[in-house]
Amino acid sequence: MAPIPWTFLAFTGVVGGIIYLHFYFAHNRWRQVRGQETEDIDPSYIRREDYFGQSFRTKLRSWLELPAITSPDGARTIQKSNERIRVIPALRLADRAQSDDILSIQSDFSCGASSNFGREIYAAGNVSVGTGSKLQAVAADGDIALAPEVEVARWVDSWGELRLGRNCIIHSRATARKSAFLDVGVQALSVFAAEITTAAGAMDASRYAASSPDRLQIPPPANADRSALSRMGLDLSKLSPLGPECWIYAGSLRPEVPVHLTAQLVVRGDCSIPASSLLEQDLKASGNLYVGAGSECKGNVVSEKSIGLGPGVHFAGIVHADGEILLSNGVQGASPAGPVAVDAGSWLYVEQGVTVRGKLASGERVRVIAPTSAQAWRRKHQPAVRPKPSETK
Amino acid sequence: MGKADLLAILILFAKVVVGIAIVVLTLYAARHYGFTLYRLSLRRPRDTNELVGFLTPRISVLVPMHNEEGVAADVLHALVECDYDHDRLEILAINDRSTDRTGQIIDAFAAEHPIIKPLHRTSGAGGKGAALIDATRQATGDILLLFDADYFPGRAMLKMLVSPFCDPEIGAVMGRVIPHNSGTSLLSALLGLERAAGYQIGQQARFNLGLTPQFGGTVGGVRATALKAVGGWNSESLTEDTDLTFRMAASGWKIGYVNRAECYEEAPESWPVRKRQIVRWAMGHTECLHRLGGEVWSSRFMSRFEKLDAIFVLGCYWTAPILVMGWLASLVLLFSPQAHQVPIFAVALSLVGYQLFGSQATFFEMGAAALLDGKSRPADLVPLNLVNFFASTGAICEALLRYYSGRIFGSPGPGWHKTKRYRETGIHSGNGNGNGNGNGHGDGGKQLYIQGANGLYSCRLEERQQ
Numbered sequence: 112m113a114p115i116p117w118t119f120l121a122f123t124g125v126v127g128g129i130i131y132l133h134f135y136f137a138h139n140r141w142r143q144v145r146g147q148e149t150e151d152i153d154p155s156y157i158r159r160e161d162y163f164g165q166s167f168r169t170k171l172r173s174w175l176e177l178p179a180i181t182s183p184d185g186a187r188t189i190q191k192s193n194e195r196i197r198v199i200p201a202l203r204l205a206d207r208a209q210s211d212d213i214l215s216i217q218s219d220f221s222c223g224a225s226s227n228f229g230r231e232i233y234a235a236g237n238v239s240v241g242t243g244s245k246l247q248a249v250a251a252d253g254d255i256a257l258a259p260e261v262e263v264a265r266w267v268d269s270w271g272e273l274r275l276g277r278n279c280i281i282h283s284r285a286t287a288r289k290s291a292f293l294d295v296g297v298q299a300l301s302v303f304a305a306e307i308t309t310a311a312g313a314m315d316a317s318r319y320a321a322s323s324p325d326r327l328q329i330p331p332p333a334n335a336d337r338s339a340l341s342r343m344g345l346d347l348s349k350l351s352p353l354g355p356e357c358w359i360y361a362g363s364l365r366p367e368v369p370v371h372l373t374a375q376l377v378v379r380g381d382c383s384i385p386a387s388s389l390l391e392q393d394l395k396a397s398g399n400l401y402v403g404a405g406s407e408c409k410g411n412v413v414s415e416k417s418i419g420l421g422p423g424v425h426f427a428g429i430v431h432a433d434g435e436i437l438l439s440n441g442v443q444g445a446s447p448a449g450p451v452a453v454d455a456g457s458w459l460y461v462e463q464g465v466t467v468r469g470k471l472a473s474g475e476r477v478r479v480i481a482p483t484s485a486q487a488w489r490r491k492h493q494p495a496v497r498p499k500p501s502e503t504k
Numbered sequence: 505m506g507k508a509d510l511l512a513i514l515i516l517f518a519k520v521v522v523g524i525a526i527v528v529l530t531l532y533a534a535r536h537y538g539f540t541l542y543r544l545s546l547r548r549p550r551d552t553n554e555l556v557g558f559l560t561p562r563i564s565v566l567v568p569m570h571n572e573e574g575v576a577a578d579v580l581h582a583l584v585e586c587d588y589d590h591d592r593l594e595i596l597a598i599n600d601r602s603t604d605r606t607g608q609i610i611d612a613f614a615a616e617h618p619i620i621k622p623l624h625r626t627s628g629a630g631g632k633g634a635a636l637i638d639a640t641r642q643a644t645g646d647i648l649l650l651f652d653a654d655y656f657p658g659r660a661m662l663k664m665l666v667s668p669f670c671d672p673e674i675g676a677v678m679g680r681v682i683p684h685n686s687g688t689s690l691l692s693a694l695l696g697l698e699r700a701a702g703y704q705i706g707q708q709a710r711f712n713l714g715l716t717p718q719f720g721g722t723v724g725g726v727r728a729t730a731l732k733a734v735g736g737w738n739s740e741s742l743t744e745d746t747d748l749t750f751r752m753a754a755s756g757w758k759i760g761y762v763n764r765a766e767c768y769e770e771a772p773e774s775w776p777v778r779k780r781q782i783v784r785w786a787m788g789h790t791e792c793l794h795r796l797g798g799e800v801w802s803s804r805f806m807s808r809f810e811k812l813d814a815i816f817v818l819g820c821y822w823t824a825p826i827l828v829m830g831w832l833a834s835l836v837l838l839f840s841p842q843a844h845q846v847p848i849f850a851v852a853l854s855l856v857g858y859q860l861f862g863s864q865a866t867f868f869e870m871g872a873a874a875l876l877d878g879k880s881r882p883a884d885l886v887p888l889n890l891v892n893f894f895a896s897t898g899a900i901c902e903a904l905l906r907y908y909s910g911r912i913f914g915s916p917g918p919g920w921h922k923t924k925r926y927r928e929t930g931i932h933s934g935n936g937n938g939n940g941n942g943n944g945h946g947d948g949g950k951q952l953y954i955q956g957a958n959g960l961y962s963c964r965l966e967e968r969q970q
């Protein structure tokens with residue numbers, strides 16, 4: 112009689128068991144999820160820039176209807192599971208104030224320096240927060256002013272004006288219905304307001320006036336002189352129509368004279384638009400894109416890498432880059448059609464003297480920087496100007 | 505030629521087939537692994553979510569409908585409810601030769617909402633492509649958005665799909681499809697996993713890597729000028745969406761993907777319906793491979809990496825017959841005398857490994873997608889996907905057999921047919937008390953499905969408003 116192959120039988124048993132368990136657990140899970148409805152999507156969702164503030168106000172309104180204990184000074188305290196909500200007529204706190212309660216203030220709220228608030232604050236009036244304080248989140252129906260070095264762990268939402276002092280950090284969104292003023296060093300994930308301004312910075316617009324009377328029209332007229340275009344920096348052999356309103360340029364584009372863009376243009380490479388150009392349509396570059404000082408962008412400006420808008424550039428559409436964006440001194444973003452938006456996949460640097468009517472958003476942070484930092488950014492990212500033939504000899 | 509010679513030829517042939525199977529499936533498996541690991545490593549997927557609402561061009565929404573009385577009102581109601589400026593929006597509701605009440609439902613909505621423009625097709629070629637050609641002629645929008653009748657676009661959907669068009673190079677944009685009926689049958693649950701993998705991993709990774717995400721012909725949009733530039737819709741193609749995707753890519757346009765633009769769809773709940781769907785896809789896809797493969801490969805606009813991935817996408821249905829041939833060749837080799845002449849471990853490893861590796865890669869992709877979506881429970885169903893895998897393999901083999909026999913012998917293809925809808929009057933009625941008169945005032949607030957035309961969507965809205 113042959114010996115019993117115990118090793119083989121044990122191996123087969125183990126493998127068989129694993130296969131059985133493999134399907135057993137899966138089938139068991141199917142029995143659990145069978146008949147359940149998918150609830151992945153909220154069809155009623157609409158995007159609101161001030162969503163966090165609005166959502167908090169709505170929740171707070173419902174919490175205020177819960178039973179409360181009223182103290183002799185008129186303050187009410189609501190206990191909601193392990194959270195406490197304090198409803199106070201008005202609140203002025205000195206330096207180093209601390210609270211771990213949700214605060215609902217029926218008029219103005221202020222606190223001194225180095226205060227610390229672990230939960231959300233709502234004020235029906237204005238809010239003023241002292242230097243170096245730390246907050247969770249704050250919503251106000253009036254104005255909000257954060258002194259320098261204030262850090263907000265989540266969001267800030269004002270129905271009036273919002274002023275963020277030097278080096279304030281908002282880890283999520285900052286929104287204001289009227290205006291938002293950002294001092295140097297301010298950082299936020301995004302800022303949305305009817306008008307966003309950064310700290311004043313001098314800009315001499317005359318410095319950036321066109322140095323050449325010539326203009327390079329893209330796409331050029333049918334009878335354009337090919338050699339003249341080449342001298343201006345446009346290699347006609349690289350330009351081809353992508354569609355009836357869109358052209359593609361196969362390679363980097365660095366014109367020598369201001370550009371007049373009359374159709375959508377896609378540049379497969381870096382693109383450096385000279386000062387005082389007029390971009391009437393959308394411009395996209397797969398590489399770094401720089402728009403020279405004093406130019407006007409009526410369409411959208413898009414890059415798969417970085418975008419730099421030079422001093423005094425006006426834009427009226429969307430500025431979107433997968434990498435960094437710099438808005439230089441004197442950049443203005445506004446459109447009669449509605450708010451404009453600047454969105455960077457990583458950092459969005461904003462120099463002093465910038466005004467944007469709409470939104471600044473970033474994958475990392477929006478950061479207001481000083482002129483020296485902006486200059487360093489431009490040196491690093493601005494696509495090099497094509498060397499003149501005399502320089503290459 | 506003796507018996508031994510025949511056997512030697514057979515073994516040589518089997519070795520070649522197994523070799524091809526190993527190479528092809530390993531390449532696909534590596535691609536799946538690559539995309540999955542890349543997607544998992546992304547801290548911030550590329551998107552335009554922050555731009556939603558800041559770009560509002562004039563748009564036309566095209567909704568082709570062929571005998572869709574059970575779902576027509578839902579999709580029209582949902583589109584009218586979208587938060588897009590009505591002055592910049594038109595909805596072209598296409599009644600494509602319907603024989604049921606679809607036309608009447610469209611006319612009733614159009615009478616109430618001037619932004620809905622009915623388009624009644626009573627003759628001409630059938631199929632979605634033909635319907636889209638007619639509708640595109642009448643559309644006045646700069647961007648054309650497309651929804652099939654069984655989809656439920658959320659209120660923010662139109663703005664989400666439009667935002668990537670700020671990039672002038674984007675010719676088409678695709679949103680994400682999620683089956684709402686994942687709990688109805690095992691098949692729809694497995695298809696839910698498959699869809700999640702395809703969109704959350706495949707489409708997003710391709711978009712981030714600068715490759716070509718696929719425009720799916722619904723929950724998506726096309727730039728009108730780009731569509732015109734590439735010659736419009738191809739009504740002859742069984743998969744007009746794949747056809748358009750790669751014609752656009754070869755012509756220099758990019759395809760965008762918006763993972764956040766999620767839209768409910770109805771996944772097939774029974775195997776025969778799924779089989780018909782996959783047969784159409786496989787035949788259409790493969791036809792695109794033959795017609796557009798050369799154009800894609802010689803495109804001066806696409807990078808080598810883009811071209812390679814495009815060929816992988818177009819040729820994906822070929823993996824099924826290659827796998828089956830690999831299995832058969834494996835059996836030949838296993839029982840051949842030579843199986844014992846080489847180290848058995850190496851043979852076993854290569855024969856089993858390529859199958860395991862290939863299957864595991866797609867299953868890994870599904871599990872990763874479910875986890876990215878924060879749904880660990882459905883991810884546990886992944887082992888059961890073997891059933892879907894085998895069923896799909898059989899259906900695809902049959903489809904390609906029909907396709908190639910059609911090419912060789914000139915027999916007609918399957919023709920376009922509509923995928924079966926399950927959300928029809930009474931099918932999911934339960935005990936809800938919806939009045940079913942299409943005005944969205946059902947009083948069965950907690951009941952997801954109610955009888956009547958626009959029951960599902962209006963009931964959901966009402967429930968949330970409460």
